[in-house]
Amino acid sequence: MSLFFISLLIIASGGVLSPFFKHNFTTMKFIAVSTMIVGSIGGIIDSGSKLMSQSATINSCDYTASLTYLKSFTLSFQLDSLSAFFLVIIFAISLMASFYSFHYMDKPERSLGTAVNYLFFSLLVASMCLVVTASNMIAFMISWEMMSLSSFFLVIYNYKSKENRRAGYLYFIFSHVGAMFILSAFGVLYALTGDFDLSHSFASAVSPISNALANLSENQKVLIFILAFIGFGSKAGIFPFHVWLPHAHPAASSHISAVMSGVMIKTGIYGIIRIYSLLNFSSPVMGANQLIIGNSQFIGHIVIVAGVISGILGVVYALGQNDMKRLLAYSSMENIGIILIALGIGMIGVSSGNTAMVIIGFSGGFLHILNHSIFKSLLFMGAGVVLHKTGSRSIDALGGLIKNMRITGTTFLIGSLxxxxxxxxxxxxxxxxxxxxxxxxxxxxAITVNDASVAGFAVNQFAMSRLxxxxxxxxxxxxxxxxxxxxxxxxxxxxxxxxxxxRTRAAEGVNEKGVAMLVPMVVFALLCLAIGVFPELPVLMSMNAISSLNISNIGTESGGASVIEITTKMIGMAGTISGAALLFISMILSVLLLRxxxxxxxxxxxxxxxxxxxxxxxxxxQYTGTSYAASIVEFFRPFAPIHEDHSPVKGRMAGRSHYQSHVNDIAELYMDRVTLKPVLFLFDKLHWIQHGDIHLYIGYILLAIVVAMFFV
Amino acid sequence: MIESLLLWVIGIITAPFFSAVILKVKAFFGGKKGPPIFINYYTLMKLLQKGSVYSTSTTFIFKLGPVISLGAALTALMFLPIFGHRPIFSFEGDIIFVLYLLGLGRFFTIAAAMDTASPFEGMGAAREAFFPIICEATMFMILILFYKLTGHLSLVNYFEGSHPVYLWDMAGTSMVFIVIALFIVLLTENSRVPVDDPATHLELTMIHEVMVLDHSGPDLAFIELGSFTKLFFYSTMISSLILPFQREGIFSPYSLLLGFLAIIVVYGCVGIMESIVARYKMDKVQKFILTSFALAFFATVITMEFIK
Amino acid sequence: MLYSVDTVLSFALLASLFALGSSRLPGLIKIVGFQGIVVSMVPIFIEHNITSSAVTFYMFTMTIRGIIIPLAIYLLIKKIAIRREVQPIIGYHASLFAGLMLIVASSIINHKLALPATTNSVLLMPTAITILVTGMFILMARRNAIAMVLGYLMMENGIYLVGTTFSMGTHHIVEFGILLDVLAGVMIMAIMLENMKQKFDDVDTAFLSELKE
Incomplete structure (x- = not known):
């Protein structure tokens, strides 16, 4: 058994054990946290070494594990560089989050609740690891559901608040509608290829599966991709499937929010990439039979547009929020948008045979996945400390915290930068x-083609290059x-x-006791700076990650720059960034000296x-956050309607009045109007079916059986 | 290399002088004599000799603000060809680095303003956060056009030697619009009329000036020097477009003189603008800056028509 | 390849963009007048053999398009319009973005149409389409009747440019006819506006709905 599975087992065992120690709060926490840390370190060592032993041009899968259950279906797992990249992030963030939780979870009176929280936390981490290593559809769906369910229970940790229950409910619905889409994408794929296999490396030229995959028509591929995109998008928080996100993140406890926002929503991105590489859109463009521009050419464009919408709206809604954690949740949506833009650039590169775009786009996106998980976890942890110490998430109620919370404030500042x-x-x-x-x-x-027989191709090429x-x-x-x-x-x-x-009492006289909460934030802040100044290693990591996407053959076939060339160029670019950053830092230091x-x-x-x-x-x-953001939000008014509520002034001596405003999310607004209302209306109309008469129900069953007989 | 370094130093030293040109032009339009042309040096010297008063609300960020905004402006200038001469550093993509560096300077200016707990400074900060967003879109639109024309993403390839001439050759009319768009960006980023009035007396209507109300002494001197340098940065960019220095890599008194002249033209235009245009209402400012984006977009579209 | 006419045309295009962003009637009139002048100058740059009669004709159109009509409208608003705003239905920022999109769209349409290149200009056809559509957009998106008249004038500018594309040399008569029609149209509108002003004390076209049965 490999180190990877041992690590997972350690993590899960810690979670399972913790409810048994509910009588001794500190011991319970210690067991849960320490197993998580040990397991994560093991996982990082394993996946990190796998990742770094890759080279960008060679794609090798490391190991596979499979077990067949009751001879009816097989669960198989496999680790390639793409999985390894995500595993490193998952383990690293979980390690820090569990460390953080040691002082964050400090309510001995809720000992059982805390233990259950740890149980689901460890299950969440384990299932995320299984999701990114699953190599067939069944294993994937099982792990995916495990992940969704365990995070659902984490969201409703504070189940006594009605708001949190609603958030959990919303999340439950969204993750299952999303899972339904993923399942239908898998279903279509299975129906067309007859195989459950998901892993790319299996689909080598000789195996029959790859033939089945290769025989898929353009439109079938696009259909599968779009279905999967919607399904995974609802987990990743792509507009307009992000509605659960700003509700669920504030509801969960802060270290869980860090994990959910830092890594869990990235599993959605992982799914999109995996399906993309599985469908093998990377077939060379310049072949003789490829003169007609297929619909798959447009996938990159769709992804970019989806990314832009999520990105801009995400950050505009974030600006309009007054709840710190909600703001961060919307900002996650924005960063998912940025990642999608990067992936879209890579996909356009694939469909047009531009190696530079492929490598730079994809690895830029991967690097942003890594970076986002670092700074977003840092910010959620900072928000967690603020919430923990002041008891308030409301931005306009706080102020001046950096004076008493130097470390939290400084690390939060670095995260914000x-x-x-x-x-x-x-x-x-x-x-x-x-x-x-x-x-x-x-x-x-546009690639110039001199052959007269393909004049249409040239025109198409021109239009494509314009697009x-x-x-x-x-x-x-x-x-x-x-x-x-x-x-x-x-x-x-x-x-x-x-x-x-x-601004209020809550923000006065706070402190930042709890070393376990501060250490992860400091580590993350240092990482932010370190990656910013010396980006070579992370760049190498992300370039290794894309080696399993099977895109290494693009450039060489269409006469573009070769992969190795681009790779060297990227490392060079990372070097120049590092130089420029050092230049800037030394400039700052000299100005400081001057000062x-x-x-x-x-x-x-x-x-x-x-x-x-x-x-x-x-x-x-003082200027409040709401007024600070007002003019910008106002600029985007059609997409971010501001809802204001205040009583009119009556009489000469106005009595007590109130004012409240919030920025509406149009996806949420229209989800109500466009989806919920018609569905409710439809079911209202079907109400007559339900009579309450048991004989009628039996009649229905009979009818259903008879009808079913006709089809079977 | 030595020449580049020398030019960089000359740029920083002369930046306050050029800013005084604006004051002189305004005074001329007002029929006044105006302050002496070296006024800004006197101010800087005076400020550097003083001590500081800090607000009790402030933290280390307040002290870091001036340092970082000055450092960012100085670093940015290292990448810009001054008078068409090769800059100290350059790499592919340096313009993105420079734009984001100026963004970092802005972040700290805003943070320093928010540090004082003053409602006026908060108001200024909100505006400072808003308007440059559109400017950034404009800058990247211009970059897209320049990249399409030159295939490079570095300031050297746009502004050094005969490169501006090449740009004019490739897209004549569009460049007129680009210059206007860049000028609007200059006015916005440096808080000049009609976006912001640096000489106004009412804190409520200021943007940049209100944000530095609480700074004093050498800190204020740093901020001033930083903003002079930033203005010099943008003006140099425009001046190399309106008066392309054709000589490649030759550093002569002639090109130096020509460069000075071109920059004075740009500063003079800013001065004229300040003399003849009143500052806009805050809600009209957005439209004004959006015009710059529209111009850059427009220039790109019509240039795409030409490139087949 | 860059032609001198394209420089002129890009200014005409720019004028239509500014027209979408302008909020005040006097400004809008100046922009439309400027566009009229620029548009009437276009044939001079295209045509190879310029005769004296042609020049006279161009000067004549320029005077009507760029000076007489705008001046007439300017005097009209001095007389009747109290409200100088164009009263937008679609906001200025949105209009500006719509204008940019229209430019892109007309450039795409131009590629789709693939008209025979009658002139040596790249921008002529996209400009013509854009100005035409922008004029229509102003008609649609502004409630003030005078702004609508100006939109109508802008459409006419576009039509003139389209005419320039199709028939070089022989279009003078047709063009002149259209121009006279426009002149007559503007005069009729002026009379109508004056009546409207008397009736409703405003030139907001929303009031016209009161006239229905």
């Missing part, structure tokens, strides 16, 4: 690569806008929550903030 994609932090590196990939698409020109230009340009500009909006969004959080003066010099022997005094002539300022006068 990283998520806004600013140098010299890690978010910049991945966005830089995505830009580079996008610009490769912008610069793409590619349009889509990638759209992606690039949107990425710039997303970056700017993210900056606004996170200056809002940092500025209102951590800076200024406390010290300028302040030598100078009087430095403190006083109140200049109130522009007003002498009695109060903390209530």
């Amino acid at each position: 990283a998520i806004s994609g600013l140098p010299p932090f890690n978010g910049f590196v991945s966005e830089f690569f995505i830009y580079m990939g996008g610009f490769k698409g912008v610069g793409m020109t 590619t230009f349009g889509t990638t340009a759209f992606g690039i500009v949107s990425l710039a806008v997303i970056g700017g909006l993210a900056l606004a969004c996170f200056t809002k959080v940092v500025g209102v929550v951590f800076q200024g003066e406390p 010290n010099f300028a302040y030598k022997n100078k009087p430095v005094t403190t006083s109140g903030t200049w109130g522009c002539g007003f002498t009695k300022p109060t903390v209530k006068m």
Whole structure:
């Protein structure tokens, strides 16, 4: 048995054991956390070594494990570089999250609840690992359902609050509708190929499965992909399937939110990539039989457009939120959008035979998956500390926290800089690569064909290159806008929550006790900086990850640059980023030195903030987060309608009044109007079927059997 | 390399001088004599000699703000060809790095403003966070056009030597629109009229000036120097477009003079703009900046018509 | 390849973009007038043999299109319109984006149509289509009657450009006829507007719905 399964077993055993120790709170926590840490370290060692032993051009799967149950179906698991990449992230984030939870879960009176939380946490981690290693559909679906269910129980951890139950319910529905779509995609695939196999490496040229896959028509492939895209999209939080996300994340406890946002929603992305590579869209374009542009050419464009919509709307909704964790949840949606833009660029590269776009796009996307899991976990943990210490998630109720929570504040600041994609932090590196990939698409020109018999091909090629230009340009500009909006969004959080003066009692006199909560945040913050300054290793990791996508043959066939060339170029780019970041840091250091010099022997005094002539300022006068974001949200009004509620002023002496406003999510708004209402209406109309008469019900059953007989 | 470094230093040293040109132009239009042309140096010297007063609400971020915004502007200038001469550093994609670096400077300016707990500074910060978003879209639209024309993604390939001439050759009319769009970006990013009035007396209507209200002494000097450098950065970009320096890699007094002249033209335009246009209402500002995006988009579309 | 006429045309295109973004009637009139002047200059840049009669004709159209009609409308709003806003149904930002999309769309349509290149200009046909459609867009998206008249004028500019594409040299008579029609149309609208102003004290076309049975 390999180290991987041993690690999973350790993790799961810790979770299973913890309810038995519910009488001793600290022991229980210690057991759960330590098993998780040991297991995760084992997993990281295993998958990390697998990942780094890859080279970008050779794709080897490491090991497979399968077991057949009752001779009826087989569960098989396999680890290739794509799985290994995701495993490293899953294990690393889970390790930190469980470490964090040691001081975060500090309610001995809820000992059993905490134990159950650990049980499902460990199950969630184990099932996520199984999802990314599953190599046939059955194993995949079982692990997928395990993952959905265990995270559902984690969401309703605080089941006593009605809001949380509703969040859990919403999540349950969405994950199962999503699973239904995935299942239907698998069903279609199985119906057409007759095989449950999911793993790519099996589909080598000799095996019959690959033939079956190769015989799929363009439209069948596109259908399967779209079904899977919707299904996985509902887990990943792609607009408009993201409705559960902003409800579920605030409901779960913070370390769980970190895991869910940092890695669990990425399993949706993993599914999209896996299906994409399985369907083998990477067939060379320049063959003689490929003159007609198939529908699969448009997949990359669809993915980019979906990414842009999720990205921009995600960050706009995030700006409009007042709940810190909800804001972070929407920001996850934004980052999923960025990842999709990157993947879309890669897919366009595949369909047009542009190796540079493929490698830079995909690995930029993978790098962003890694980066996002780091800084988003960091931010959720920071929000968790704030919630834990102040008891409030409301941004406008807080303020000035950085003075008493130096470590939390500073690490949160670093996380915010990283998520806004600013140098010299890690978010910049991945966005830089995505830009580079996008610009490769912008610069793409139509391939000139001199053969007169394929004149139509030239015209099509021209139209395609124009379309590619349009889509990638759209992606690039949107990425710039997303970056700017993210900056606004996170200056809002940092500025209102951590800076200024406390706005309410809750934010006063806080502390940040609990070393276990601070250590992971510091580690993540250092990682953000380290990846931003020395990105070579993560870039190598993400390039190794895409080696199992079977796309290494593209460039060589269409006469483009070879994979090795591009790979070297990317490492070179990572080097230049590193140089530029170092240059900037040294510049900052020298300016700091200059500043010290300028302040030598100078009087430095403190006083109140200049109130522009007003002498009695109060903390209530500070700019709130809502007003900070108002003008930007207003700009996007058609997509983010602001709902305001206040009683009108009556009479000369106005009595007590109230005002509340929130930004509506149009997906949520229309889910009600377009989906729920018609369905309810339909079922209302079918109400007559239900009579309450038992004989009639038996009649129905009889009828159903008879009808079924006709078809069987 | 030495020449590039020298030019970088010259750029930073002369940046306050050029900003004073704007004041002179405004004074001319107002029929006044105006402050001395070296006013900004006097101000900087005065500020550097003073101490500071810090608000009790502030933290280390407040002190970090000026340092980072100055550092970002100085680093950005290292990548820009000044007077058409090769910059100190350049790599493929440096323009993205530079734009994001300026974004980092903005982040810290905003954070420093939010640190003071002042409602006015918060208001300024909200505007500072909003308007540059559209500018960024414009800049990337321009980049897309430039990339399509040159196949490169680095400031050197757009602004060095005869490269601007090549751009004009490839897309004549579009470049007119690009220059106008860049000028609007300059006005927005540097908080000039009609987006923001640096000389206004009412805190409520300011954007950039209100954000630095609480800074004093050397900190304020750093901020001022940073904003002079930033303005110099954008002006140099535009000046190499409106007056392409054709000589490749030759560093002569002639090209230096020509470069100075071109930059003074740009600053003069800013001054004229400030003299003849009133600042816009806040809700009109968005439309003004959106115009720059529309221009850049438009230029790209019509250029795509030409490239077959 | 860049032709001098394309430079001129891109300014006409730009004018239609600005027309979508402008919120005040006087500004809109100036933009449409400017566009009229630019559009009437286009044939001078295209035609190879310029005769004196042709030049006279162009000057004449330019005067009507760029000066007389805008001036007439300008005087009209001085006289009747209290509200100087164009009263948009679709907002300015959305209109601006719509305009950009229209430019892209007309460039695509131009490729689809693949008209025989009668002139040596790349932008002529896309510009013509864009101006035509933008004029229609203004008709659709503005409630103020005078803004609608201006949209109508803009459509006419577009039609003129389309005419330039199709028949070089012989189109003068037809063009002139159209122009006179427009002139007459504007005059009729002026009379109608004045009546409307007397009746409703405003030139908001929303009031016209009161006139139905």
